[in-house]
Amino acid sequence: MICDICNINEATIHVQELKNGKKKTLNICPHCASEHSLAEKEINGFNLAEILYNISSQMIKNGEEGEGGPAILNPDFVSDDVAHLKCSCGWDTVKFRETGRLGCPECYKTFAILLRDALKSMHKGTFHMGKQPGTIVDTNGQIATKILSLQKELEVSVQKEDYEKAAELRDLINSLRSENTTKAATRKTKKITTQKTKKKNG
């Protein structure tokens, strides 16, 4: 099925709504959904940003059966506490759902619940595998992947307060990083040491 907006891309988001016995349908591609959610609030009476975030959650809720079949727009889906999230930058759930955009970097933490499922459906994965600030090359992404899995291990050992293991992992990550660059590594090391002292003091 072709997207109702651009008439080019395959529509992967299908919405049906029953209103006063009349059935409204909208078939769009994810690209148009995200592009149009900012420019125009509504297309054919559907709020696109809302669709983009709601539907994906809906799909996960139904045990990921949503793919292919039409997902039903359910305005009651977002529970009360999620509906009143507010970030320190002033951005809130209402603005997020209206625009499909976030207000500041911190919003990714504030709206994490709303974002989790949406990110899963938009992207190939849920973890960043690409370059880090200050790095120049990672020709095939292997180093980044390795660093990432080590970082996960590191987080776990810090949580377990196993600082010996954490220090080992940190050194390993740093040496991997220095294959690319030295800058990113020093920055991260500082962060880990401060975390450590905090934990000890607490």
Add this chain to the structure above:
Amino acid sequence: MKNPIDKLILNRVSWLADCGPDDDIAISTRIRLARNLKDTPFPLAASEEVLQKSVLAVQLASEKSKSLKNPFFMDMQDLSDLERAILFERRLISLDFSVRPRCSALIVSQHEDLSVMINEEDHIRMQAIHSGLQLLDVWDRINKFEASISDQIPFAYDQNLGFLTSCPTNVGTGMRASVMLHLPGLALANQVKPLIQGINKLGLAVRGIFGEGTDNLGNLCQISNQSTLGESEVEIIKRLEMVIAQIINHEKNARSKLLETSKNLLLDNIGRAYGLLKFSYIISSKEALNSLSMLRLGVDMGVIKTVDIHTVNELFILAQPAHLQKYAGNALSQAERDEIRANLIREKLKKNN
């Protein structure tokens, strides 16, 4: 100082004009990276004061960058609507950026191969563009520029989510890599629609030459990645490159098949297009683009030997509304544009012979 737009307009649009005989199907490659300043509201939620600060920060950082020498710097509010439209037609800025100048600025390299939009949807949208299919070279260019300014500007970055962007569809690498393809053979063989559907199933997006809603005007389309999280930049690029190589093959096959089985249909299409361009006194933008596409096919296939490919490429841009009005020196109505466009094309093709 002379208006930067007046200088730019003298440039040949190198990503298009310089594409040579080997680039007959893949016209240009573009990669953009989205970045935001650390601990700063995104442009959509930022105050004017914050926006002005971001412009200054990015400007200072790029002045120090070794990857960008003597660039043009433009305050978007200082430009007229027409000038911004020209920048859009040259693919230096997005449509949204051209119609909504709000404390926004643009930095463009001398040869237009690198540009930075400040305060678009994200604080920084940097792009590198080059003629032909050169994904890894273009990546290298933008990657180095990004690294050179990241020394001066701390970016909004999260260990797990990567570079944080205003729209969650860009989070992670913040990268959109796109290749513009000229597919007249597939268009004549009615194979564009099924092809596009196939590409979409691979998680890639297809758009017209000037983005959304421009269909495949002039048989041109842009193929780009959709996902930005979960893969490294190079992985995304490799995946895109593989698909592009296949499409180029399809187009080549379609062309040779047309030559074999329906040669007259092919020649007729090319000949009529050439005639239309050469002898019209009124021509719409759509008609011009579609005819230029056929003429380009004729030149690529060696059917038409009297026209230089660079002239055809140049006309793709010059025939656009904003460039025409700049050429004419004043604002034009739609009807006037269609006449001036026909004049310009006739002249250029005559000179070429």
